[in-house]
Amino acid sequence: MILTLNERNKDFFESVFAVVRLIPAGRVTSYGAIAKYLGTAKSSRMVGWAMNASHQIPGIPAHRVVNRNGMLTGKMHFSNEKEMENLLTTEGIEAVNDVIVQFKLIFWDPTIELAMD
DNA sequence: GTCTTGACGTTTA
DNA sequence: CTAAACGCCAAGA
Numbered sequence: 001m002i003l004t005l006n007e008r009n010k011d012f013f014e015s016v017f018a019v020v021r022l023i024p025a026g027r028v029t030s031y032g033a034i035a036k037y038l039g040t041a042k043s044s045r046m047v048g049w050a051m052n053a054s055h056q057i058p059g060i061p062a063h064r065v066v067n068r069n070g071m072l073t074g075k076m077h078f079s080n081e082k083e084m085e086n087l088l089t090t091e092g093i094e095a096v097n098d099v100i101v102q103f104k105l106i107f108w109d110p111t112i113e114l115a116m117d
Numbered sequence: 118g119t120c121t122t123g124a125c126g127t128t129t130a
Numbered sequence: 131c132t133a134a135a136c137g138c139c140a141a142g143a
């Protein structure tokens with residue numbers, strides 16, 4: 001179910017969680033992409049903030065969300081720094097030096113994959 | 118109430 | 131090319 005955050009204020013967190021949950025294994029996306037999809041492209045920080053709250057919610061593959069540079073910026077927020085990289089590796093995502101390899105190829109853009117019309 | 122900080126991203130210098 | 135500033139908005143102090 002595609003979320004339509006028209007109000008963009010109502011349940012921002014919930015929307016972010018929904019999108020993140022839709023990210024298929026082996027794929028990754030960026031905070032900005034999610035923010036853009038939600039209509040808050042300029043507030044990409046809020047996405048990251050929402051992700052921080054996602055810790056309390058199970059089923060949120062936060063490890064599949066990285067910054068625009070493909071860098072594992074949020075690894076420090078996991079139980080262990082290697083946790084995020086480990087999870088990515090398990091899903092077939094290669095990450096070296098805290099940076100996802102072939103990031104562009106496995107990049108999952110909600111604005112495209114979810115095909116908002 | 119104000120001020121600082123922050124899982125970001127884009128634009129200038 | 132790299133470094134710094136700005137915008138954006140929410141939460142904690």
